[in-house]
Amino acid sequence: MKRRNDKGVVLAKGAAGFDAALLGTSFNAQDPGRRPDLIVQANDVDDVIAAVRRANDEGLAIGICSGGHSWAQNHIRDGGMMLDLSRLNSIAVDAASGTAVIGPGCLSGDLNAALVRHKLFFPVAHAYTVGMGGFLLQGGFGWNSRANGLACQNVIGIDVVLADGTLVHASADENPELLWAARGAGPGFFGVVVRFHLQLRPRPKxxxxxxxxxxxxxxxxxxxxxxxxxxxxxxxxxxxxxxxxxxxxxxxxxxxxxxxxxxxxxxxxxxxxxxxxxxxxxxxxxxxxxxxxxxxxxxxxxxxxxxxxxxxxxxxxxxxxxxxxxxxxxxxxxxxxxxxxxxxxxxxxxxxxxxxxxxxxxxxxxxxxxxxxxxxxxxxxxxxxxxxxxxxxxxxxxxxxxxxxxxENLGRRPAPFMAPANLARLDALRAQYDPQGRFNPYMGRVA
The missing domain is CATH 3.40.462.20 (Vanillyl-alcohol Oxidase; Chain A, domain 3)
Structure with missing residues (x-):
């Protein structure tokens, strides 16, 4: 079944078009063989909130896709809900303050093109079609990151839907532990970031x-x-x-x-x-x-x-x-x-x-x-x-x-990806903010 309602477009496993919609979210043409129970194609923040609340009501784990460039196809899991954020792709540039607010489905190339017009710069991903959501969460090894820092270092705030369906803002002054986690947790982040607030830089000449x-x-x-x-x-x-x-x-x-x-x-x-x-x-x-x-x-x-x-x-x-x-x-x-x-x-x-x-x-x-x-x-x-x-x-x-x-390929070869103390702190925050394990964990890890 596929329907459009106040909770976005919802496709149930087995429905016509389900596999095409699922595999179409992935840059990798490999079929991983995994199938969620539901796909929710969110069109706005309200759709995301409704999807998370539905997952809570039905006891569904959530996998998240912004641009689908995960080589391991982290967002495609067996069972649960796959939440597609690719349509949350807005870009708002404030040239006067040197900041921007973007949706997680914003493509790196589109953000770069928007910044060119203002002679501003952000260390976007190296490939045009990489979605900024996953890119920023995993750290963001972008253009000129050796000089300008990782992309996640230039994230100054996020708007995030938590596991209970509430929408909160996080910055250095408000819910700072959420911003700390969003700068590097990658597919292990315990929320749905619906907006990233970015610090921009002058464009190299x-x-x-x-x-x-x-x-x-x-x-x-x-x-x-x-x-x-x-x-x-x-x-x-x-x-x-x-x-x-x-x-x-x-x-x-x-x-x-x-x-x-x-x-x-x-x-x-x-x-x-x-x-x-x-x-x-x-x-x-x-x-x-x-x-x-x-x-x-x-x-x-x-x-x-x-x-x-x-x-x-x-x-x-x-x-x-x-x-x-x-x-x-x-x-x-x-x-x-x-x-x-x-x-x-x-x-x-x-x-x-x-x-x-x-x-x-x-x-x-x-x-x-x-x-x-x-x-x-x-x-x-x-x-x-x-x-x-x-x-x-x-x-x-x-x-x-x-x-x-x-x-990464953690599902096939678990390996360290974070300092032990940072991983322990992340685990503690996950237990605090997502005690039911609503958001999927890493596909593999070592202690």
């Missing part, structure tokens, strides 16, 4: 990209060099290596050395990425492009259309590491040699976590970040390709300090 491409046979040389120069790379540069079998879209198996840079001038940006043009391995490169000015919107769309193709069955996994590169080189070589066809790829990100962050639930990061994205297309699939990401992360687990919730 120059945005661009530096690119080099190497054949995969140079992996050890490239990664050794990257590890050596990484600690000195300026925060304005997102220095990263991407391995795939269609490097830059035109080469065979290779490594893309990418350096997006957001700076106050072309000269500042040029100086910030000079370490690539002057590197001792530059003669090995198959392609070197000059620093190219590019809009953020273009970079978002290009990355999504080349690396994250639609109609792809994805399995992703990730880890944070502090170790030097030498003991990791054999594992990186094994990852590359066993890599499935594009769009599967591996990301090595130079992060260099700061010495301190504001007090918030997010609390686990490290020197470097490794993420594997196994993307399969077509009906047939090699079992080794299907498990490529998680198998290699499991093999590297001894070198890891934990995972990032943006690219």
């Amino acid at each position: 120059f945005i661009g990209m530096k690119l080099q491409v190497f054949r995969i046979r140079h992996l050890e040389a490239v990664m050794t060099w990257a590890d050596r120069v990484g600690p000195d790379v300026l925060p304005s540069v997102e220095f990263q290596m991407v391995f795939n079998r269609r490097a830059a879209g035109i080469f065979a198996h290779g490594i893309e050395v990418l350096a997006p840079v957001l700076a106050d001038s072309w000269r500042e940006a040029r100086d910030a990425v000079a370490f690539i043009a002057d590197s001792p391995i530059r003669s090995k490169a198959s392609l070197t492009l000059p620093l190219l000015p590019m809009s953020l919107g273009l970079m978002m769309n290009t990355g999504e259309k080349t690396l994250f193709l639609p109609n792809t069955r994805w399995t992703a996994d990730s880890m944070w590491m502090n170790e030097p590169i030498e003991p990791l080189l054999p594992a990186l070589r094994a990852i590359a040699d066993s890599q499935p066809a594009a769009p599967s790829h591996a990301l090595w990100l130079n992060w260099n976590a700061p010495a301190s962050r504001p007090d918030m639930a997010f609390s686990l990061e490290a020197r470097t970040y490794l993420a594997l994205y196994g993307g399969l297309r077509g009906a047939a699939a090699n079992p080794a390709d299907e498990s490529w990401a998680t198998d290699h992360m499991r093999a590297l687990q001894a070198h890891s300090v934990g995972v990032q919730l943006a690219d």
Whole structure:
């Protein structure tokens, strides 16, 4: 049954269109095999309140979807209610105060486009179609986050529907423990955020990209060099290596050395990425492009259309590491040699976590970040390709300090994602605000 009433659009399991509506919420084309009892497509805050109250009345657990970019499809669970927030996608920018209020279903690319008109900036997600709700809750590793902080650090308030159906505001001065939890709890948050209040920044005057491409046979040389120069790379540069079998879209198996840079001038940006043009391995490169000015919107769309193709069955996994590169080189070589066809790829990100962050639930990061994205297309699939990401992360687990919730696979490989003290505090808050366990917990975790 599908109906529109004062509680949003409600679809019951088994109704015509139920599976299409459910799987249509997920960027990942993989069918996880899980089915909730109900889907509620909320159109406004009142719909959300009504849905949560219905879940209470009927004893239903709630899974939440804002943009559907969870690789693990966290919002799709067996039984209970799946609450679709994608239609709560409003954007209100107050240029005078440098703030914005957005709905959880607002897309990253749409927020960026709205801010361009005001010459303002927010560290949105790297892909255009990522919903801001889930992105902000898991921490938000956005554009220029090394310089501007995680996206969640720039959340100054939330409006949240609690487990009992009440709507409250949280900020540094009002219900601060809820804001603390919303900054990093990810899919373990115990409420429905219906509005995020954001602190904006002046827009960088120059945005661009530096690119080099190497054949995969140079992996050890490239990664050794990257590890050596990484600690000195300026925060304005997102220095990263991407391995795939269609490097830059035109080469065979290779490594893309990418350096997006957001700076106050072309000269500042040029100086910030000079370490690539002057590197001792530059003669090995198959392609070197000059620093190219590019809009953020273009970079978002290009990355999504080349690396994250639609109609792809994805399995992703990730880890944070502090170790030097030498003991990791054999594992990186094994990852590359066993890599499935594009769009599967591996990301090595130079992060260099700061010495301190504001007090918030997010609390686990490290020197470097490794993420594997196994993307399969077509009906047939090699079992080794299907498990490529998680198998290699499991093999590297001894070198890891934990995972990032943006690219987690906790249901298949539980791993730390938060400092123990922060996780204990989050558990206590969950017990206080959601004593009946109305909102689904993490799909997997370790103590």
